[in-house]
Amino acid sequence: MTNETTSNALLTLAPDAPSYSENPEILYLLLEERIRRYTMGDSTSVPVDTARRLLESILYCLDIQRRADKNALPDSAPMKTRWQAGVDAAKRTAKRAKLLLLQAQRTPPPLSNTAYCDTLTALPAFFAGYDADFFAQEIPCSFDYPLCQPVSDALFGAEYIQDFLRRMLAENAFLRAFSADALLSLYEKYYIDYADLLVNLYLPAAEMATLCALSGAPVRALSLTPEQLASINQKLLSINDAEARQRMEDAADSALFELGLTSDFLCAYTKQAARDLLVRLRATCE
Numbered sequence: 042m043t044n045e046t047t048s049n050a051l052l053t054l055a056p057d058a059p060s061y062s063e064n065p066e067i068l069y070l071l072l073e074e075r076i077r078r079y080t081m082g083d084s085t086s087v088p089v090d091t092a093r094r095l096l097e098s099i100l101y102c103l104d105i106q107r108r109a110d111k112n113a114l115p116d117s118a119p120m121k122t123r124w125q126a127g128v129d130a131a132k133r134t135a136k137r138a139k140l141l142l143l144q145a146q147r148t149p150p151p152l153s154n155t156a157y158c159d160t161l162t163a164l165p166a167f168f169a170g171y172d173a174d175f176f177a178q179e180i181p182c183s184f185d186y187p188l189c190q191p192v193s194d195a196l197f198g199a200e201y202i203q204d205f206l207r208r209m210l211a212e213n214a215f216l217r218a219f220s221a222d223a224l225l226s227l228y229e230k231y232y233i234d235y236a237d238l239l240v241n242l243y244l245p246a247a248e249m250a251t252l253c254a255l256s257g258a259p260v261r262a263l264s265l266t267p268e269q270l271a272s273i274n275q276k277l278l279s280i281n282d283a284e285a286r287q288r289m290e291d292a293a294d295s296a297l298f299e300l301g302l303t304s305d306f307l308c309a310y311t312k313q314a315a316r317d318l319l320v321r322l323r324a325t326c327e
Contacts, residue, residue: 063103067120072096074121079175094176101178101197102127105134131173135199139168141206150216152224154236160186167202188212189244189314211307212243218300219246223263247293247314250300255292260299277319278326285323289315 075095076085087095106114106127114123142164150157163184170181178197189212192204216224224246228235231245246263253260256269265273277285293315297308 062116063100063120068096068099071099071120071124075099075175094179098175098177098179099124102131102173105130105177105200128173128177131177131199134203135168135171135173138199138203138206141203141210142168145206145209145213148210148213148217150213150224150242151219151221152216152228152235152242154238154240154242156186156239157242160184164202164206171199173199185239187239187241189241189247190310207306208310211304211310212241214302214304214307215243215250215300215311216246218302219261219263223261227263244314247311248318250296251289251292251311251315251318254296254299255288260296274322274326277322282323285319286316289319 072092072095073085075098076087076092079091079095080087102124103120104127106123107116109127109130114126116123142161146161149161163182166182167180172179172181177199180198180201186209188205188208190208192201192208196204224242227245227249228242232238232240235242249263249265250260252265252270252273253262256265256273258265258269277288280288290312293311294308297303297311302308
């Protein structure tokens with residue numbers, strides 16, 4: 042098989058895979074080896090879908106190694122060596138993600154909903170079924186709790202789960218700064234049925250906390266009068282976009298300071314929620 046033919050065959054297997062600069066002949070040989078290992082030496086032939094998944098895993102692990110281990114292995118190192126380093130990196134990421142899951146299980150928010158509880162129940166299946174050796178890019182479980190700021194579509198496998206849990210933990214840390222009563226009162230105003238709807242629990246609290254800080258009201262109360270909300274809206278609309286954005290970011294900082302929360306990640310996360318709120322406020326008044 043020529044180099045060009047091999048390359049075309051690989052592209053046929055994984056047309057949506059990220060572009061790569063690997064030698065297609067060597068990549069094809071590595072794929073053949075992985076197929077033999079997958080079939081326990083019985084065959085080098087598998088269904089096209091299985092071959093595609095195995096190839097995607099190889100490319101994904103090579104990409105992980107390239108991103109996570111730049112100084113340890115140059116691109117000139119043997120492909121199998123770099124692939125194995127990527128597999129090892131995926132396994133380490135899965136172990137770190139499992140620790141985050143344990144932390145999430147120990148530190149739930151004061152109030153939760155069905156989607157949140159179902160997701161925490163579903164996530165252990167990922168660690169039971171994750172196979173970095175053959176399908177490192179896959180997520181062998183299903184969950185649907187919507188984060189305020191979703192995980193990037195560019196992440197897969199254990200990297201996706203790790204980032205999902207990192208974001209969930211940040212949201213939980215924020216929510217744990219409030220009483221269950223304050224959150225319940227807010228949710229009942231914000232959502233028709235927060236317990237059973239597929240809704241995020243952090244978003245309304247982050248938005249109201251920012252608005253409370255902006256108006257000088259107690260952040261932990263998570264409550265403003267209609268008059269206070271109207272006044273805030275009027276002030277934000279009377280200034281230019283840059284100044285309004287700065288005020289929202291400063292208010293998010295003030296809210297976190299009042300709550301005693303110092304995480305850089307949570308700070309950036311809450312500022313983004315504040316900026317998104319500003320966009321919606323301005324859009325409703327246009």
